[in-house]
Amino acid sequence: xxxxxxxxxxxxxxxxxxxxxxxxxxxxxxxxxxxxxxxxxxxxxxxxxxxxxxxxxxxxxxxxxxxxxxxxxxxxxxxxxxxxxxxxxxxxxxxxxxxxxxxxxxxxxxxxxxxxxxxxxxxxxxxxxxxxxxxxxxxxxxxxxxxxxxxxxxxxxxxxxxxxxxxxxxxxxxxxxxxxxxxxxxxxxxxxxxxxxxxxxxxxxxxxxxxxxxxxxxxxxxxxxxxxxxxxx
Amino acid sequence: xxxxxxxxxxxxxxxxxxxxxxxxxxxxxxxxxxxxxxxxxxxxxxxxxxxxxxxxxxxxxxxxxxxxxxxxxxxxxxxxxxxxxxxxxxxxx
Numbered sequence: 047x048x049x050x051x052x053x054x055x056x057x058x059x060x061x062x063x064x065x066x067x068x069x070x071x072x073x074x075x076x077x078x079x080x081x082x083x084x085x086x087x088x089x090x091x092x093x094x095x096x097x098x099x100x101x102x103x104x105x106x107x108x109x110x111x112x113x114x115x116x117x118x119x120x121x122x123x124x125x126x127x128x129x130x131x132x133x134x135x136x137x138x139x140x141x142x143x144x145x146x147x148x149x150x151x152x153x154x155x156x157x158x159x160x161x162x163x164x165x166x167x168x169x170x171x172x173x174x175x176x177x178x179x180x181x182x183x184x185x186x187x188x189x190x191x192x193x194x195x196x197x198x199x200x201x202x203x204x205x206x207x208x209x210x211x212x213x214x215x216x217x218x219x220x221x222x223x224x225x226x227x228x229x230x231x232x233x234x235x236x237x238x239x240x241x242x243x244x245x246x247x248x249x250x251x252x253x254x255x256x257x258x259x260x261x262x263x264x265x266x267x268x269x270x271x272x273x274x275x276x277x278x279x
Numbered sequence: 280x281x282x283x284x285x286x287x288x289x290x291x292x293x294x295x296x297x298x299x300x301x302x303x304x305x306x307x308x309x310x311x312x313x314x315x316x317x318x319x320x321x322x323x324x325x326x327x328x329x330x331x332x333x334x335x336x337x338x339x340x341x342x343x344x345x346x347x348x349x350x351x352x353x354x355x356x357x358x359x360x361x362x363x364x365x366x367x368x369x370x371x372x
Contacts (some may be wrong), residue, residue, distance in 0.1 A: 210339065254332070258336075
């Protein structure tokens with residue numbers, strides 16, 4: 047029984063290894079990109095539209111509404127990054143129903159890569175929104191003594207994102223593997239259903255936490271000027 | 280007791296203790312969080328979307344503590360570097 051799909055190696059040459067994580071990640075990417083390409087070939091603007099286009103529109107507008115609810119003022123700027131995070135982790139969890147499939151997010155490499163993307167994206171969006179000086183000054187708020195703690199909190203919440211997703215997906219896969227050797231018929235199916243539920247919740251959590259971090263970094267901290275009141279004559 | 284036995288016994292015992300003690304705190308905290316969320320949902324049902332979303336985010340943050348303990352115990356059982364080291368030593372002898 048293996049700890050993660052990293053340990054199933056299909057082919058290696060020197061230090062290059064083609065393991066199950068890479069194969070399943072690329073399979074997911076091809077499925078999502080190819081499927082979307084097929085659906086968006088003939089987009090229609092009117093009332094009549096294909097049900098697949100309807101599905102994609104529901105998904106995209108739902109994610110946009112969630113991003114706006116958290117507090118980002120222009121959700122379409124962040125929709126690409128945050129939507130992709132959610133859809134990739136959710137697709138990786140849902141495809142567990144396919145036999146022989148192992149979620150690539152059950153490997154610490156994948157989740158660390160996703161967490162590093164969020165780690166890089168937060169200062170990127172913060173600088174884009176506020177400028178370099180204002181963003182760097184936000185680390186010294188509320189006092190300059192908080193500067194090391196703010197930096198440490200940035201690093202630790204990236205680590206927490208990676209380990210949380212890895213732990214949830216790995217434990218789901220491992221529970222099913224262990225139960226299959228003990229009670230092969232009904233109980234593993236119940237645990238698979240539980241694994242699907244936790245996979246979807248973790249996908250939502252990952253993307254919502256990324257949204258909250260980006261919202262905290264791009265929040266405008268300058269007090270808005272008071273609107274000029276007309277002096278009554 | 281030689282090195283191998285000590286490492287094996289320590290790893291097994293600590294793996295068990297880690298996951299059992301590490302699940303107590305998060306379980307109690309999650310129970311309190313859900314109870315408070317249910318109370319506030321009963322008081323203000325029209326804020327249920329915000330409350331539910333905040334509840335799930337809070338539960339995930341609490342759950343990650345239990346996940347850390349689980350990962351440590353899994354490492355002790357399946358990817359234990361000390362055990363691999365002594366196994367390599369005895370295999371090399």
